Amino acid sequence: MSSVKLGTMTSALERQCTLLIHQDIAPEDADELKKHLESGDLESKAEALKRAISMQLSGEPVPGMLMMVIRYILPHEDTHLRKLGLYYLEIVDKHGPDGKMLPEMILVCNMIRNELVHPNEYTRGCALRFVCKIHDAEILEPLIPSIRQNLEHRHSFVRRNAVLAVHTIFEKFEFLIPDAPELVEEFLAEEGDLAAKRNAFVMLCQSDQDRGVNYLNNNIQHIPMWGETLQLSALELVRRVCRANPLEKGQYIKIIFVLLQSPSAAVVYESANTLISLSSAPTAIRAAAQCYCQLLATQSDNNIKLILLDRIVDLRKSQSAVLQELVMDIMRALQSPNMDIRRKTIDLAMDVITRRNVEEVVGVLRKELVKTMSAETSQEKDTVSQYRQLLIKAIHSASVRFPEVAGTAVSVLSDFLADTYGDAATDVIIFVREVCERYENLRSEVLKRVLFMLPSIRNASVVRGALWVLGSYSEQPQDVKEAFQAVLSGVGRLPLTNGLEEDGEGEEDEDEVEKEAKPAPKSKRPTILADGTYASQIAETELVTGAGSSTNAEKTGPPIRSLLMAGEYVVGVAVCTMLTKLVLRVKSYDNAPPVFVNRVRAEAMLVCASLLKFGKSHYAPVAIDDGSAERIISCITTMNGETNGDIWLESSREAFHEVIRVNEERQESAAQEKAKKDETPVEEVIDFRLLRSRRTTAATEADVDVDEMALTSATTGSSTSQGFQLSRITQLTGMSDPVYAEAHITVHQYDIILDVLVINTTNDTLQNLTLELATMGDLRLCERPQSYTLGPGDRKTIRANIKVSSTETGIIFGNIVYDVAGAGSASGCVILNDIHVDVMDYIEPGEVSDTDFRSMWAEFEWENKVAVNTTCKDLSQFLDFVTECTNMRCLTLRGIEEESGYLAANLYARSVFGEDALVNLSVEKAPDGSLAGYIRIRSKTQGIALSLGDKITLKQSQKQGPK
C-alpha cells in the first residue's frame, strides 16, 4: 500500500522510470493518432502506438489514450502489437490525479489475464515480464492464479518469467502469494532449464534464505556442473549466508575453492571476491589474489585488468604481506600496452615493495626499460616515452626508499641521460642529483657516470643539471680535475667563434674528449646497423656530417659548445658557475700549489670572459641578456677573490638539501593523512555481530550487506543530503506580499533542488497558483510548473528540480501568478528575488603536479585576468584570502613571500564535473606597502573562468567594503 501512496504523492520525475526513448518527432494531433489506432492497418496502428509511447515519455500524454489502447490494441490478435501495448501500459500513469486507481485498470487487468493464459508462450512470457513492473496490489490480485499456473507451463521461456513475476510480487506484496517460497522451492526441485532454475534460486535466496541454503546443501555435489549464471547466484547466496551466520562459513569455503577452478572467468572472479569477503586468513587471501593474478595474465580486456588491479589494491590495505609475495605475478600486467594499466601496476608494485622483493621488482623495471629502447622504432614514440618516464620515476622512488638498489639504478638510468626524446632525461638527471645528495658513498660512481655521458647529452636542461651535479659534488682532487677537463673540452676551443676554420679545432677537442672519456674505437663513417638504418646516436658521426655542411654549423662540436653557440646563455651561466665552484674547491685544498690554482683559475676565467665576449659579438645569434651577463661577471669576481666563496659551495647544496627535506615531509604528511583516513576513529561503534543477532532480528540496518548497499546507493544516489540548513534559505518575496515565498536550495551533483515554501498571506483563496521559474546560465528546468490552490493562510511546499551541466554561476528567477477566488476574477503576480547559484558549490581543491599544471596552463583557451585591488598589506595574508574565497589549493611552496616582497603562486581546483580551474597569482609589494599585480584564471570552459573571476572581484570589494 505504501508504494501506491508514494506513486501518487511524488511528481512525475520521482516516479519509477523503466524506459526512455528519445524521439524528435513533433507532437502529433491526438485525433490523428486515434484515427490511426482505430484503423485496420497493422502498420499504422503500431506506428501510432509508438508515437503515443514517446509522447507519454516526453511528458505530453494524449488524453484518452489509455482507453483507445484498451479498445483497439490489447484485444488485437497480432502478438507483436499486443506486446507493444504492454510497453505502453508499463509507462502510463495508472492513477488518477486524486491518487485513486483509474477505473480503466479493471479492463486492463482482464486483458493481462488473457495474455497470461494465451496459447502463445512468448506472449505469456512478455505478460509475465510486464507483471513484474506493476506496483498495485489491486491490479495484481486477480492475476495471481494465472501467474501460478504459468509456473507449470511446458515452455521454459514462460516458466522462467513466471518465477521472476512470483519473485517480484512476493517482494512487493507478500500477502498476494504467501506461499511463494514453498512454491518456488518445489518448482526448483523439478526444474531443468538453467535460466528458470537461476531465477528460482535467486528468488529463494532473497526471499527465504533458509530454503535457498537447503537447496544449496542438497545439491552441493552438483555445483561444479551448474551453469555459470547459477554458480554466480550460489556465490552470492554464500556471501549472504556467511555474513549473517559466520559459523557456517566452513561448509561453503569448500564450495568456493571448487569454484575457483572453474573454467569461466566470471565465476573465478566472483569466487575470489567471495573468498575475500568471507575470510581474512592469509591462505584464503593468497588463493584469491593468485586468482586475480591469473585472470590478470589471461584476460585480454583492459577493463577487466584495471578492475582486477583495483581489487588487488583494495587488498593491499589489509593484506599487504600476501601481496608482497605476489608482486612478481602482478608485475606481469606490465606486458599490456595500455598506459593506465601499466601505471596502476607500477603504483601498486611500489606500494607493496619491501626490502626483500625490491631487487626483483627493480630488475623487472630495468628489463622493461631496456625493452622501451628497442620498441622505439616500431611503436608510437609518445607512449613509449611516457612509459619510460613512468619506469624511471618508479625506479627513482624505489631507490630513494631502498638505498641498496640505488647503485644499480644509477647505472641503468644514466644511460638515458642522452635520451633526446621527451622528458626522460630530465627525470634521470633529477634522480641522479638526488642520489648524489642522499648517498655519499655513491657519489664518485655517479660522477664518473655523468662525466662519461656528458659529451653525448644534448638537452639544455639536462646539461645544466649535469653541470650542477659535477660542480657541487666533485670534492676529491681527481674528480675535480676530470670534471674540469671534461667541461673545458665540452666548451671547446676558445675563443668562441663561428666559422669553418674552427671546425678543425673542434674536432680535435672532440678527439681529446674521446680519448679521455671513451676509449672505444671511433669510426668516421656512419655506422650501418643490422636492420639497414644509420646509427645516429654517436656524437662524432654527427660531427662528420656537420663538418661537411656549413648550414648547420652551430650544431657542430660537442653538445655544450653547440648549445652555447645557439645562444643558450643559461647553459653558459651553468658552465661558469660550475667552473667557479671547481676553482673554489681547488683553492680550498690545503696542499694545492698556488701555480696550479692560478692556472685553473685563469682557464676558468677565460671561459667566462669568452662567453661574455661571444654574447656581445656579432657571431651570436642572439645577444646575451643582462641577467646572464651579470651572473657571469659575478663568477669572475668570485674567482678573483673579491667576494666570499662560501655561498657558492655551501648554500646551494644546503638549499637543495632543504628542497629534498620539504618534499619528503610533504610525502610523509600525505602518507599520514592517508593512514589517518584508513584508521578507525576512536568513537566508532564496534559491532559484534554475534552479540547483536540475539537481541534484534537479522535484518537490522547495520546488517544490510555490501551488495545491497551498493545497489541502493546506485539506485537512489548518495544520500548526502546536507540536511536543512538555515543558511541555504533564500527569501523570495516580501513579508507583506500576498504570497510569501522562500526557497531552500540543495545542490546535488548535477541537480539543484529548490524547495519553495509558499504561504498565502491573504484572506482569500488563491487558485491556479503557479510558480514559474526561468534560468540564466547553464541551468535547465526539467519540469513544467503545476498549479495549486491555496486557502487563506494555507502553506505549501513546491519542489522544483534544476539540472546543471557545467560549473558556472547561474541565476534562477521567476514569479508566482495566481487568481483570487471569488466574484471578480482578479489575478495577481509576485516577482521573486533572484536566486544565485554559487560556483563554489561545485569546486573542490585538487592536487596536480607542476608539469601538468604547466601543460594545462598552456593548453587552456579561456583566461580571465583580474587586477589585484586590495587593502591587504600582507602577501601571505592575501594568498590565504584568495585560496579561501575560491576554495582552491595552493601548489607553490610557501614561506618566503614576506622576505622577497613578491608572490607568485599557482592554485588549482577541480569541479565536480571534472573541469580544471587554474589560477596564477603574481603580486608585488609596492614600496608604499600596497599590493599590486594580477590574478589570472584559466580554464577550458568560459564559464569557470568568468564565474571565478567574478567571485574574486566580488570578494575583494566585499573585503574592502567593511574596512
Added chain:
Amino acid sequence: MVVLSAAVTTKAGKVVLSRQYRELSRIRIEGLLAAFPKLIGTDRQHTYVETDNVRYVYQPVETLYVLLITTKNSNIVEDLETLRLLGKILPEYSPRYGVVDEESVMEAAFEIIYSFDEVIDWGGLRENVDLQQIATFTEMYSHEERLVKMIQESKMAEAKEERKRREEEIRRQRSDGGDRLGMLGNELGKMLQAGGMGSFAQDLGLTGLQNKAAANAAYAAAGGISSDSYAQQQSTMGMGGGGGMGMSGMGSQMGMGMNMRNVISSSSGYGRSNAGPPPVAGTAAKKGMSLGKGKKQDNILDSLRAEGEVVDAPVSRLKGAKANAAAAAAYVPPSQAIHLATIEKLNLTVSRDGGIQNMEVKGDLMLRVTDSAKAGIRLQVSTGGAESNGVQFRTHPNVDRTLFSTQGLIGLKDPKRPFPTGNPLGVLRWRLVTKEEDKAPLLINCWPSDNGDESVVNIEYELGASKELRDVVITIPIGTSSQPTVNQCDGEFVYNSRTQSVEWRLAMIDESNSQGSLEFSTGPTDANAFFPINVSFSSKYTYAPIVVSQVALVSSGEPVEFGHDVSLVPDTFSIV
C-alpha cells in the same frame, strides 16, 4: 552483478534510448545518463568509468555508445559479456542493413528494447542467450498458438454446420405443426444439460415453448461454445485431455480436435521429462575428478584451519523441512461431502448516547457439496420462529420456494437436478432490520472526561441480545501518541502506538461476565477523539436460529452425513 540500466547514447552524449532493470526514478536515471558523457575521457584505452555510486561500462558502436550502468561491485567479466551481446544487437535490428547510427537506432528503438529485455532480466541479471535465441524470442512464433487457432477454426466451422442443420430441422418441424415444438425444446435442453452446459439447458428448458426462441438459443449455445472452448482448451492443456467438453456427441470433426489435443498433451509430457532431474552420469564423473583435487584442497583447508578459520561447521537442514510442515498444517480440507455454513453479518451503528442509529443483520445459509454423487439432496431446515422477530427469509431462485415455506425443506425446483458441486452456494438468505436497542449484541457506554491535564475514559459493556461473544476487541482511538495508563480493567488492555488506539480485549463474554468496565487516562484530548469506537467479535449464536435437522437424498430419502458451521461476525459495529 546487477545491471541497473542499458542505454544507447550518441558520442555527443545524447540519450537515444535507455531501458532500466531496477526501480530507478526518472530524475536519477536522467542524472546518471547526463553525467556519463562528462566522465569519459577521450584518450582512454579502457571503456569503463566509476563514480561514487555506479559503474558505467560502455562500448563504442560506430557513432554511438552502448552503455551499461551497473553497481560498483558488479562482476565486470559478466557485464562485458552482456555489453558485447547488446552491441551485436544494434546492427541486427537496424532498418538499413548493418548501418548503425542515431537515426536507425531511433527507428528500431522498440525492436532493440525488446531484444535488450531478452538479454537482461528485470532485476538486472543476465540471461544466458545468444543472438539466435533472441531472434526466436522476439519473433514470437508459437506452434501452440497455431494449433489452438486451427482447433478453434475447425470448431467454428463445425458449429456453423450444426446451426445450419438445426435451422433446417426446425424449419421442417415448423411446417409439421406447433405442438411438437415444446418437446423439441425440452429435448434440446436435456441434451445440452447432459453435456454440462447447465445454464443454457435451463434457459432452453424454460423458454423452449417458443420455437423461435429455441432456435436462437441453440445458436447462442453454439456461439458460446466456440468462444468458451478457448478457455477450456487452456484448462485441459496441462492435464492431458480431461472430460468436460460436453460436445462429444455433436459431430465427427470433433474427434479430430480431440486427437490433436492428445498430440499436444503427449508432446508436453515429453518436454517435461526432458527437463527432468540432471543426468546421473554427472555424479560419477565428479567422483573421478575430486580424487585428484581433493588433496590439494585439503591442504588449503588444513592451512585455513590452522589459521583459525572454521571449516567444517555442521549445517542445519531442518529449517526448511519444519517450515514445510507448518505450511501443510495451515490448510485443512473439509472432511465431509456436504458442508453447511450459516454466516450472519452484523452492521450496527450506535450513537454514543445510546440509541441505535442503524442495525441490520444479513444472513446466508451456504451449501457446499464436494461429492457429486451426493448432490441431489434436500435439507430439512427449521427457522426457529425467527419470522416472528421480523426476520425475512428468501430462497435462491432455483430453490423451490413453496417447499420451503410449507415443509421447511430446501431443494431444487427440478428434483432431478443436483446441486452444483465444488463451490459453496447460498441457498437461503435472510435479513433483519431493527432499531430496538435490546437487539444489539453488546451495549457499550463510554464516558470520556477531561480534567485539565489528562483525559480519563470510562468504558463499560453489557451483554445484550447475544448469549455468548468470543474474541471481543473494542478499539478506542485516543488521538494522541502519548502512552495511556490503565486505572482499572476487566480483560486485557493493549496500546497500539501505530494506529494510536487502545484495544480492550476480552476473550469471551457470556452470562458469567455480562458486565465489565475499563478506565484509563491519557494526555488531555478532546472528547470527540475517542470516537468512533469499533467492536469486533465472533459468536456462535445467530439472530436467526437456523437449525438443519436432516439432509437426505432426493432419490432414496436416505439421510446423508453433513457438517454445519454457525458464525455471527460484525461487518461494522461502531459507536459514533
